[in-house]
Amino acid sequence: MTPIAERASSVVVVGGGIVALATAWLLQCRGHRVRLIAPDAQGPDAGECRSGSAAALGVLMAQVFQRSRGRAWRLRQTSLSLWAQWRQELAGRGCPIPFQAGLLLLARETADAERLQQLQEERQAQGLPLSWWEPAQLEEQGLAGASQGGLHSALDGQLDPLAAMDAFRRDGLRQGLELVNERVLALERQPGGWRVHGHSSAQASEAAWLVVAAGLASEELLDPLGHQRPLQPVLGQCLELATAAALPWPCPVVWQGLNLVPRPGGGLWLGATLEPGDQADLDLLEPMQQLAATAPGCGWLGEATVNHRWQGLRARPVGRPAPLLEPLEPGLLLLSGHYRNGVLLAPASAQWAVEQIEASLTCR
Numbered sequence: 530m531t532p533i534a535e536r537a538s539s540v541v542v543v544g545g546g547i548v549a550l551a552t553a554w555l556l557q558c559r560g561h562r563v564r565l566i567a568p569d570a571q572g573p574d575a576g577e578c579r580s581g582s583a584a585a586l587g588v589l590m591a592q593v594f595q596r597s598r599g600r601a602w603r604l605r606q607t608s609l610s611l612w613a614q615w616r617q618e619l620a621g622r623g624c625p626i627p628f629q630a631g632l633l634l635l636a637r638e639t640a641d642a643e644r645l646q647q648l649q650e651e652r653q654a655q656g657l658p659l660s661w662w663e664p665a666q667l668e669e670q671g672l673a674g675a676s677q678g679g680l681h682s683a684l685d686g687q688l689d690p691l692a693a694m695d696a697f698r699r700d701g702l703r704q705g706l707e708l709v710n711e712r713v714l715a716l717e718r719q720p721g722g723w724r725v726h727g728h729s730s731a732q733a734s735e736a737a738w739l740v741v742a743a744g745l746a747s748e749e750l751l752d753p754l755g756h757q758r759p760l761q762p763v764l765g766q767c768l769e770l771a772t773a774a775a776l777p778w779p780c781p782v783v784w785q786g787l788n789l790v791p792r793p794g795g796g797l798w799l800g801a802t803l804e805p806g807d808q809a810d811l812d813l814l815e816p817m818q819q820l821a822a823t824a825p826g827c828g829w830l831g832e833a834t835v836n837h838r839w840q841g842l843r844a845r846p847v848g849r850p851a852p853l854l855e856p857l858e859p860g861l862l863l864l865s866g867h868y869r870n871g872v873l874l875a876p877a878s879a880q881w882a883v884e885q886i887e888a889s890l891t892c893r
């Protein structure tokens with residue numbers, strides 16, 4: 530990535546999820562002066578703030594997206610190819626992000642199979658490597674059972690969101706990124722820039738550009754500035770189930786809207802529930818596990834021991850399409866409302882923010 534140091538800007542990024550970290554990292558790589566402000570995930574402020582990134586399963590669904598054109602399709606394609614580039618770049622700098630290549634969408638009924646096969650034909654016509662796996666082929670991969678076949682996408686996959694955030698943080702710090710661990714309380718307009726007031730700093734942070742990427746909290750931070758962007762919390766619960774050994778599956782599996790993600794050393798991540806609001810309903814976990822057990826070759830899942838349960842909040846925009854990538858006024862960008870695909874869309878969101886900032890420098 531070519532730094533643009535001679536035309537650098539100062540930027541404060543508010544938020545500590547994957548979207549904020551990817552944006553801060555990319556801006557830092559491009560030679561801007563970046564300060565990222567967010568509560569320490571382990572600190573006393575963490576309970577008050579809501580993060581989806583720490584809860585996410587990291588499934589990247591770009592090629593198997595049902596639409597083939599429009600903004601959502603373009604963002605997904607851009608992001609998938611940026612993830613491939615960035616993973617390579619970060620690995621070369623000692624910050625690897627574990628990635629499982631491929632995604633297998635299993636069809637339960639004939640109608641599912643027909644829909645998925647039609648998608649495969651469309652993607653093949655676009656030159657994308659999606660293939661149809663017959664039940665016999667699934668059986669060879671440890672997925673024998675009541676399935677009408679499956680759509681395999683070689684370029685989609687799954688990455689570890691915590692490792693990705695850690696990679697952005699570590700490589701960003703190495704390049705001069707400033708991290709401030711505190712909750713932002715207020716944003717204030719200044720001539721030619723912004724002042725950001727934090728929970729504990731004696732001194733406010735100042736910058737020419739302000740990027741608000743604080744997930745659900747973005748709404749309350751922007752409201753006093755006259756920007757109403759309502760966001761609805763949608764809670765998701767996940768389970769880690771024990772397995773006797775590492776699963777022989779070729780890649781993560783999607784069954785009936787559930788993601789089944791084999792863990793490299795054994796175990797399986799299963800999720801996620803979709804619960805409007807911010808209160809977890811524990812009664813949804815047993816049915817989720819039983820639904821997963823109806824996947825081909827997964828009967829044993831119904832009795833599997835739960836090693837771990839966790840939850841997180843997604844930010845769903847009200848009355849606007851996800852995600853919200855908006856220049857709200859000079860020097861102010863909003864990156865939020867990623868709802869169910871923030872891990873996938875973090876790179877395209879970060880790139881969009883960088884383009885906005887650099888376009889303004891070019892116009893000077």
Ligand SMILES: Cc1cc2nc3c(=O)[nH]c(=O)nc-3n(C[C@H](O)[C@H](O)[C@H](O)COP(=O)(O)OP(=O)(O)OC[C@H]3O[C@@H](n4cnc5c(N)ncnc54)[C@H](O)[C@@H]3O)c2cc1C
Binds near residue numbers: 584712
């Ligand atoms: C259970 C679950 C599973 C998911 N699985 C997937 C998946 O497989 N693939 C996928 O692509 N997406 C998935 N998602 C969605 C994805 O997690 C989100 O879209 C994504 O994490 C959004 O990232 P974000 O950085 O915008 O927000 P968040 O991760 O919510 O981060 C918000 C950040 O803002 C900080 N903050 C809050 N208030 C303040 C404040 N006042 N000042 C400063 N900072 C503040 C928080 O501390 C946090 O760090 C899943 C989500 C959930 C809940």
